[in-house]
Amino acid sequence: MELQPNTATKVAMTAIFLHNYLQKSTSSRCVYYTVGMFDSESTQDGDGTPGFWRQHTCSFQLHNLPGVPRRTTASAQAISDEFAEYFVSPQGELSFQHDK
Known part of the structure; x- marks a missing residue:
């Protein structure tokens, strides 16, 4: 499904909001x-x-x-590369990501 960037952002944010709500809601946590x-x-x-x-x-x-x-697309690849660089930098790394 191809969406305009603004619409894709709204769809993704809505899905994330719903996911977070279902995880935190006491009444739906065991059902989700x-x-x-x-x-x-x-x-x-x-x-x-x-x-x-x-x-x-x-x-x-x-x-x-x-x-x-x-x-x-080149822009999608650039965004992916930017995230990758951030998460391996001292600023973006997580305390457990190098544990094995």
């Missing part, structure tokens, strides 16, 4: 997701554990959609 629903990875050895969502088959699963190869 439960322990074991999503794939997880051990912080000790990096072993992955598949979530139980993989056991359910539905007609609307996204993995049934065909892939559409596209090249990123």
Whole structure:
């Protein structure tokens, strides 16, 4: 789906707002997701554990959609590079990102 930048920003911000609300809302937290629903990875050895969502088959699963190869625009690549540089800089790095 192609959107104008302003519209894409509104869609993304709305999705983030809804996600945050569902995570914080006491009444919906257990309904939104439960322990074991999503794939997880051990912080000790990096072993992955598949979530139980993989056991359910539905007609609307996204993995049934065909892939559409596209090249990123130069501006999108520039933004990605800017984020990458920020998160490895002393200003943007997180205290745990180099722990293994």
